[in-house]
Amino acid sequence: MIRLPVALFAALALAACASVPAAPTYPEARSYAVSDNAMGDVHAALASAAMSGKRVLLVMGANWCHDSRALAGWLESPRxxxxxxxxxxxxxxxxxMPQTGDGHNLAIARSFGLEELPGTPNLLVLTADGTLVNPDTATTWRNxxxxxxxxxxxxxxxxAGAPV
Structure with missing residues (x-):
């Protein structure tokens, strides 16, 4: 009689160990795009914006950062x-990792008036002439x-429609 409760307990314990952790509540991108010519990519986006009348959405982040991957995932959501x-x-x-002194491409942020990037990701909205539209919120995307x-x-x- 004691065997049945012990066996049941053991089965439940094993089931708990085998459970899958809950999926994140955001659509995490699998890989954060990395380029060998980041400044060239930014210049190309600015040139395209000048021709299309759009703004540039410059996302500065990293693959190691779950917030960067989350933002990239949200940017891929249909809406x-x-x-x-x-x-x-x-x-x-x-x-x-600019917060640890291992930053890359930080001169790009400085060229648009952001002296420091305290973490990742950062989201800069630029006009086609390179004016930073959101200096107050560009570095607030770490969440x-x-x-x-x-x-x-x-x-x-x-x-997209904010005055400069």
């Missing part, structure tokens, strides 16, 4: 992707994984 396609020229730039699709959509929609 946000349609907005980005309509309003922005999108470019990703790898910045490494992208915690933001909802609606929040991100609303912010990108606002920035």
């Amino acid at each position: 946000i992707a349609e907005l980005v396609e309509r309003e922005y020229e999108l470019v990703f730039v790898n910045i490494g 992208a994984a915690s933001r909802s699709e609606a929040e991100i959509f609303a912010e990108l929609e606002r920035l």
Whole structure:
């Protein structure tokens, strides 16, 4: 009689160990785009924006960062992707780990008036002439994984038409 409760307990314990962790509540991108010529990519996006009348959406992040991958994933979601396609020229730039002194491509941020990038990701919205539209919020995206699709959509929609 004691064997049945012990066996049941053991089965439940094993089932608990085998459970799969909950999936993130954001659509995480599998890989964050990395380029050998990041400044060239930014210049190409600015040139495209000048021809299309769009703004540049410059996402500065890294593959190691779950918030960077979350933001990249949200940008691929159908609702946000349609907005980005309509309003922005999108470019990703790898910045490494600036908070630990191992930063990459930080001169790009400085060229648009951001002296420091305290973490990842950063989201810069630029006019075709390189004017930074969102200097107050560009470096506030370190919680992208915690933001909802609606929040991100609303912010990108606002920035698409924000006065300079």
